[in-house]
Amino acid sequence: MIKAMNSRKSVRKYIDKSISAEDLQKIRTIISDVKPLFDTIPMESILIEDGEKIHATFKGLIAKYTKVKAPHYLAFTSESMEGHLENIGFIGEEIVLKLTQLGLGTCWLGSAIKQDVFKTIVEVKDKQNFIILIAFGYPVEELKPIKNRKRLDKSKLVTGTYDDKYEIIVQSLIDAPSAVNSQPWKLSITDNKFDLYLENKNILTKNMLKDTNHIDMGIGLNHLYNSAIELGYNVELKQAPHSSHNDSRYVISALLNKS
Numbered sequence: 733m734i735k736a737m738n739s740r741k742s743v744r745k746y747i748d749k750s751i752s753a754e755d756l757q758k759i760r761t762i763i764s765d766v767k768p769l770f771d772t773i774p775m776e777s778i779l780i781e782d783g784e785k786i787h788a789t790f791k792g793l794i795a796k797y798t799k800v801k802a803p804h805y806l807a808f809t810s811e812s813m814e815g816h817l818e819n820i821g822f823i824g825e826e827i828v829l830k831l832t833q834l835g836l837g838t839c840w841l842g843s844a845i846k847q848d849v850f851k852t853i854v855e856v857k858d859k860q861n862f863i864i865l866i867a868f869g870y871p872v873e874e875l876k877p878i879k880n881r882k883r884l885d886k887s888k889l890v891t892g893t894y895d896d897k898y899e900i901i902v903q904s905l906i907d908a909p910s911a912v913n914s915q916p917w918k919l920s921i922t923d924n925k926f927d928l929y930l931e932n933k934n935i936l937t938k939n940m941l942k943d944t945n946h947i948d949m950g951i952g953l954n955h956l957y958n959s960a961i962e963l964g965y966n967v968e969l970k971q972a973p974h975s976s977h978n979d980s981r982y983v984i985s986a987l988l989n990k991s
Contacts, residue, residue, distance in 0.1 A: 733958040736832040737904050738877045743837025746802045746869035755834055756781065762830045763806075769822035769950060769969065775810035775863075777823060778854055785853050786865070789845050800839050802867035807850070809860040817943060818983060820863050821950020822957075825908070828866060829958065837871030840864065840951075842911055842944045864947060881907055884915050891977070892921040901926075901988075904959035910948040911941050917952045918980045924988045925972070928953060929980035949983050960988050 751759070756779075763777045780786060783803045790799045808824060810816045828838045842864060850862040883906050890902060902919065910916060918929040930949050932941075941948075953969070960967045965988040972985040 733829050733833075734900065734904065734962050735877075736829040737907060737955055737959065739875045740829060740832045740838070740909070741875070741878060742839045742909060743867075743871045743873075743875075744800050744839055745872040746837060746867075747872055748803070749870055750781075750803050751836070751869060755836070758834060759827075759831065762827055766823050766826050769819045769953070770815050773810060773813060773816050773819050774857070774860060775808065775816065775819060775823070776857060776860065777827065778807040778809065780805040780807055780854070783867075783869075786845065789849050789853075799844065800841055800867045802839070803869040804867075805841075806866040806868065807854060808863045808865075809854075809856050810863050811859050812861060817863070817946035818950035818953070821947035821952075822954045823950070824864070824866055824947075825951040825954040826958075829954070831868055832875060835870075835875060836868050837875065839867045840909060840911075840947075841867055842947075864944075882913060883907065889915065889917060890919045890921065894921040898988075900963065901956055901959045904955040905952045908948075908952040908955040910951065911944040914941055914945060914948070916941070916945040916948050918977060920975065920977065926956065926986040926988065927972070927974045928956070928983045928986070929977055930983055931977070931980040953984065953986070956986060960986070964990060966991060 763779060781804055783805055786805050787801055808820045810820055831838050844865050847862050856862060889906060905917060905919060916930050918931040920927040930945060957967050968987040969984055974982050
């Protein structure tokens with residue numbers, strides 16, 4: 733998964749070609765096998781094979797960057813409760829990374845389609861609402877490891893001193909995608925305990941990205957979790973005693989231990 737994290741990027745141009753039946757079956761298996769962050773929150777991961785159903789809604793004043801035309805999409809619905817957005821981010825990024833391993837391009841689409849319009853395309857379960865889309869397909873340009881990403885300096889995102897053995901794990905979080913590259917995470921490390929916080933960098937992101945940044949926290953947590961697992965750690969995700977950090981909002985802690 734670390735290799736997939738290094739190659740993953742937001743792909744906005746796709747080959748005008750449907751994914752093979754073999755790969756679609758692999759994707760169905762990935763979707764059915766993915767483990768949620770919170771298994772008590774009712775949600776659905778929905779494969780939309782006919783991308784034209786989504787393309788047809790790209791009208792009006794939707795921001796240009798949200799109009800990503802792809803052969804296929806994944807949609808996520810959920811009941812609204814504490815942690816449901818982080819849950820979607822965690823699940824969605826797990827699928828994104830596994831699609832990256834298949835050589836497929838992906839792009840999170842935060843506001844590409846309105847709630848009422850989506851419900852005319854897909855039947856949504858009672859008490860659930862549409863949350864977000866992921867576009868995917870064969871990318872025009874082959875996915876390759878990315879050496880330099882535009883990210884904030886580590887000193888602005890991480891507090892506490894930590895052992896060099898955790899460097900790859902920390903970097904995996906920093907390299908995670910976020911809405912308009914807002915990078916809302918704050919990581920406080922004490923020994924083997926990683927406390928993750930949501931930090932709005934300014935009033936603009938706090939107001940405009942109040943929901944999508946919660947999804948970003950789940951995305952970043954998935955990077956941290958999977959990189960630690962790949963490096964041989966047992967990872968326990970839980971609510972734990974933590975320090976306060978100005979206006980940052982505590983999300984969850986990851987406790988890393990070797991077998």
